[in-house]
Amino acid sequence: MSRKRVSGKAVRDIASARIDRLYAAALEAVAEDDWDYAARYVEMMLAISRRTKAPIPREHRYCKGCRLPLVAGATCTVRLSNHKVIITCGNCNTIRRLPYLREQRNDRKAG
Amino acid sequence: MRLRDFMRTEFVGLEVGVDSPDCYAGVSGKVVDETRNTLSVRSGGTVRTVPKRGTVFRFSLGDVEYVVDGSDINHRPEDRIKKVR
Numbered sequence A: 001m002s003r004k005r006v007s008g009k010a011v012r013d014i015a016s017a018r019i020d021r022l023y024a025a026a027l028e029a030v031a032e033d034d035w036d037y038a039a040r041y042v043e044m045m046l047a048i049s050r051r052t053k054a055p056i057p058r059e060h061r062y063c064k065g066c067r068l069p070l071v072a073g074a075t076c077t078v079r080l081s082n083h084k085v086i087i088t089c090g091n092c093n094t095i096r097r098l099p100y101l102r103e104q105r106n107d108r109k110a111g
Numbered sequence B: 001m002r003l004r005d006f007m008r009t010e011f012v013g014l015e016v017g018v019d020s021p022d023c024y025a026g027v028s029g030k031v032v033d034e035t036r037n038t039l040s041v042r043s044g045g046t047v048r049t050v051p052k053r054g055t056v057f058r059f060s061l062g063d064v065e066y067v068v069d070g071s072d073i074n075h076r077p078e079d080r081i082k083k084v085r
Helices: A008-031 A033-052 A101-110
Strands: A076-081 A084-089 A097-099 B015-020 B028-034 B038-043 B046-051 B055-061 B062-068
Touching: A008 A097, A033 B028, B015 B038
Parallel strands: none
Antiparallel strands: A076 A084, A084 A097, B015 B028, B015 B055, B028 B038, B038 B046, B055 B062
16 A cells, blocks of 8 residues: 555644644634635634644634634624623624633632 | 645645646735635735646745645645645
8 A cells, every 4th residue: 555644643733733824814814804714714724623633722712603713802792791701703693601600709719 | 844744734825826737827826715626816806716636836935935736735625634645
């Protein structure tokens, strides 16, 4: 067989580099008001992650509904209500709620 | 970076020029999209979609230039990592 395999570590290294590059490209597209391309780059990033099992860093935030990268003040609104951080996508209005229980617990202890 | 390794990296955002065939020669600019069979290039205000198969691409990464035969990268972008050899 002439098919030479690439080692798993090499694959994940390349994949992580490409994931970072694609997210940077997506943010650039958002800055240029090109939301379609931004969502496309996030979709490509997720495809690479699925294919290679390379993780998506937590800081690479995107909308679950339309794959648009979430940038506060540009593509989404961030509000606090009901003891949660509410992130609303500016394109498809998908809502993400992040409770901040740990902070509340710490406040109670301190106060 | 070896040519083989370069063909596994991300193309979106790179500067690219097309050498041949004649009908696509002269297209040059930033890569904006990639599919299994095509590469989309923003060339002088318009986006041109160039088929990969049978095309010779000239990528520049910093001051290094890579001449790539399009038939060698005729895979989906996420498959290029494992399939290119």
